[in-house]
Amino acid sequence: MTRVAIATTSALAAEAGRQVADAGGNAVDAAIAAALVTVNTEPGVCALAGGAYVTVWAPDRPPVTIDGNHSFPGRGLQPEQLGRGAVNVTMAYGVGISTLVGVGSVAIPGALAAFERAWQDFGGMPWNELLMPAIAATRDGFPLSSSCRYYLNFSGDLIFGRSVDGYRALHTADGPLHDAGAVISVPHLADSLQAIADEGAEVFYKGELGRAIADHVRAGEGALTRQDLAAFEAIVRPAMISEVGGWQIATNPPPAVGGAVLTAMLIACADLPSERWDKAALDRLVRVYHACLDYRRDKLDLSNDIAAPVAELLDAAGSGQLLSKWSSSSTVHTSAVDDNGIGCAITASAGYGSGEMPAGTGLWLNNGLGEIELNRRGLVGGKPGERLPSNMAPSVARRMGHVLAIGSPGADRITSALHQTLVNLIKFDMTLEDAIAHPRLHVDTTGDVDTLAAEPGLDLPQTEMPIRHFDSLNMYFGGVGAALCHRQDGFEVASDPRREGGVSISGEDV
Numbered sequence: 001m002t003r004v005a006i007a008t009t010s011a012l013a014a015e016a017g018r019q020v021a022d023a024g025g026n027a028v029d030a031a032i033a034a035a036l037v038t039v040n041t042e043p044g045v046c047a048l049a050g051g052a053y054v055t056v057w058a059p060d061r062p063p064v065t066i067d068g069n070h071s072f073p074g075r076g077l078q079p080e081q082l083g084r085g086a087v088n089v090t091m092a093y094g095v096g097i098s099t100l101v102g103v104g105s106v107a108i109p110g111a112l113a114a115f116e117r118a119w120q121d122f123g124g125m126p127w128n129e130l131l132m133p134a135i136a137a138t139r140d141g142f143p144l145s146s147s148c149r150y151y152l153n154f155s156g157d158l159i160f161g162r163s164v165d166g167y168r169a170l171h172t173a174d175g176p177l178h179d180a181g182a183v184i185s186v187p188h189l190a191d192s193l194q195a196i197a198d199e200g201a202e203v204f205y206k207g208e209l210g211r212a213i214a215d216h217v218r219a220g221e222g223a224l225t226r227q228d229l230a231a232f233e234a235i236v237r238p239a240m241i242s243e244v245g246g247w248q249i250a251t252n253p254p255p256a257v258g259g260a261v262l263t264a265m266l267i268a269c270a271d272l273p274s275e276r277w278d279k280a281a282l283d284r285l286v287r288v289y290h291a292c293l294d295y296r297r298d299k300l301d302l303s304n305d306i307a308a309p310v311a312e313l314l315d316a317a318g319s320g321q322l323l324s325k326w327s328s329s330s331t332v333h334t335s336a337v338d339d340n341g342i343g344c345a346i347t348a349s350a351g352y353g354s355g356e357m358p359a360g361t362g363l364w365l366n367n368g369l370g371e372i373e374l375n376r377r378g379l380v381g382g383k384p385g386e387r388l389p390s391n392m393a394p395s396v397a398r399r400m401g402h403v404l405a406i407g408s409p410g411a412d413r414i415t416s417a418l419h420q421t422l423v424n425l426i427k428f429d430m431t432l433e434d435a436i437a438h439p440r441l442h443v444d445t446t447g448d449v450d451t452l453a454a455e456p457g458l459d460l461p462q463t464e465m466p467i468r469h470f471d472s473l474n475m476y477f478g479g480v481g482a483a484l485c486h487r488q489d490g491f492e493v494a495s496d497p498r499r500e501g502g503v504s505i506s507g508e509d510v
Contacts, residue, residue: 001022003338003339005503006021008501009334026124026340032123032346043169043186044151045331046332050109050350052110054068054117054118055239055344055396057342059342065236066121068110068112069392070390072107072380072388073223086104093151093155099367105379106365115346116201118346132197138186142183144180146180152177155353156170163355168187206229212359216365240260245427246399249397254307261293264295264313266419269284286443293412331391333346333407337491341403341485347409374391394406397422407480408496412445416443421435436480451465451466451468455470456470475498478496481495
């Protein structure tokens, strides 16, 4: 029987992956089952009606990334009908977040299409069996995680109180939000998942669920139409590959920007000046992050065709010109590898959430159009069907028979979290657990002034940037999950101590 190791965002999801693996599933089957649990049992943090990327590398095929990211809606509408129905809200989350919610913020959701396409191309179990753990969890009720409760403290009423069923799911009969650990039951969600198990993704895009979603959005003058859902297809793209320390690393290619930025960071730090995180290495890290993230902001985020600027970025990183030339939400992740050499990494996002739940579906809708710091082109910033920008960078790597699946949630911190973890593992020879748990830093280029954010335990170099010191490891710096299959030594699997996570290995107690 194939054995599978899984790292994901909750113990409930890890157990779902283990169940599918124990029933005969491979790494892709297990990863999809776990991902279906995460996106349906982490209210506020993610939702099924969002976007996702799936990177798969099977030993007998080249690596691919299946693109199911959010897309611009509006098929069949006149120009004057676009750009309506969104509401601006500001939350005291993090350093303060402004975002657009409501039906006008809803983009075309592609996560389910990506999951189904990955299963069609690489899975081995019946589709409905991959849905069974998620159906059971949502029908019986699931515990509200502390990370979900923390986010809902800011968004539970402001955003997720916008729908009757959504409000009922998250609040007690007396009115307050449920506490962490409370059993959450989302009305109608298990029934919707059962329909998807029975009929496939088609019911979500062309059937009863799709009609309910589109009609709800259009009733409030949002742009998502039935035509948008019916036309959506997951796109299979060749993964972007870099070579570092004898490893080949396959990640999310353009038009997403996360994989390109991660690849540039890996190339620019391939010759770090030491074998540990001393001042010299951290100084290089800070300057590389500053350059890459400034370049992303200035050249990639607003580009209609990012192929040329991505090539320029990678060329500059490889030639040593990067540092001299440009030095000026919510997501969930699942990684799985099996002993046949398949690696699968899935990252999914619903943005900050639109707060909208069409009656009778139990499905919270994304606010992909409303993530202002990511979608800088606005509500009408692209043609219908055009993919939105994304930080997500699910990755699979290989070296001499070893296979690693890795990824992280964390908005613009995804690339820096993954980069530091990979450097720790590949260059500094840490164990997977230590590589993930090691203190991190990040250069925040999203505000008026670039800021260095750092966890304790790092010997920081001198910098002209203001520094935001954190008192402990913090979920701001991502939530890396990784699974590694050694050709001779078996499995190594770890999830991030910064977030609640879960790991499992089929046939073992972890």
